[in-house]
Amino acid sequence: MTSTDLHLTKGSTASAQYAIDIDPKRAGWTHSSLRIVELLPGGSHMFTTGDSEWIVLPLSGGCTVHMEDEEFHILGRDSVFASVSDFVYAPRDTRVQIASGAGGRFALAGAKCERRLPARYGPAPEVPVEQRGSGASAREVRNFASADAFECDKLIAVEVITPGGNWSSYPPHKHDEHRPGEESELEEIYYFEIEGPNGFGYQRVFPSREGGSDVLAEVRSGDAVLVPDGWHGPSIAQPGHAMYYLNVMAGPGATREWRICFHPAHVESAGGYR
Structure with a gap:
């Protein structure tokens, strides 16, 4: 893919229903x-x-999610920088309605799957929050739907907050091959929001094989970067502007797992995964 195919700027994938629509x-x-669905006060989708x-x-x-004969109330949050959020899991072959009295913006993270698991509510206090790295590579990882934290069939999703001026997704790593016990094959989406007006960040993806994905993108709120293959990282936040990204991953493996391989040229200088 070209860099244009991988870096999806705000509005470039909008549809009649969604501000971002990546299938x-x-x-x-x-x-x-x-x-990403945006609801006006009293709106529904x-x-x-x-x-x-x-x-x-x-x-x-916040919103209310209706599925068949079940109803879930999501308290939500003021912004992605304010706090962890509660969430709802919707299984395959289900009709879903999202309604919001005050309005809001809601991400729908999805993955093709085989099993039909039950609909469930994920409380914010039960989301594992990890303080990863130190110094200029410190960031907060919110493992709300990581492979270890919440049961899905194929979907893996986490949020990351990178303080202004810091690097994350470092050292560069990949997950584009199936190597049992070492690496899992996963397609990945990065969705970005930057704190404060005029904020931006940078995202790097570079080839792990001949002809592989290659992009250096200046990202702003509402942008997304696709990672079908290749080494990815660092994700760099502009000084004074924290960076948020939502990672959505899924792949063909029989086991739902997140196993990554680090770029050998950067592991020693990085002092391990940060």
Whole structure:
């Protein structure tokens, strides 16, 4: 893919229903999806999950999620920089309605799957929060739907807050091969928001094989970067402007796991994964 194919600027994937609408066909792959729906006060949105499982994650605001004969109330948050959020898991082959009295913005993180798991609510206090790295590579990782924290069939999703001026996703790493016990094959979406007006950051993806993905993108709020293959990192936040990104991953492996390989040229200088 070209850098234009990988760096999706704000509005470039908008559809009639979504501010961002990345499905496997648009991404040129098989498994991972991301949608952002924006609701006015009193607004609602309905969709069918089809052959994918989805997580409804508030970026700002709260909502009520209706599925068949179940109803879940999500308290949400003021912004992605304010706090961890609660969320709801929607199984495949389900009709979902999201309604918000005050309005808000909601991420729908999806992955094609095989099993139909039960609908569930994920409370914010149960989200594992990890302070990873130190110094200029310190950041906060919110493992709300990591492979170890919350059961899904294929979907893996986490949030990362990188303080202004810091690096994250470092050293560069990859997960584009199936190597049992060492590396899992996962397609990945990075969705970005930058704190404060005029903020920006940078995202690097470079080839792990001949002809592989290669992009250095200046990212702003509402942008996304696709990682179908290749080494990715660092993610760099502008000084004075914290960077948020939502990672959505899924792949063909029989086991849902996040196993990564670090770039050998950078591991020693980085002092390990930060």
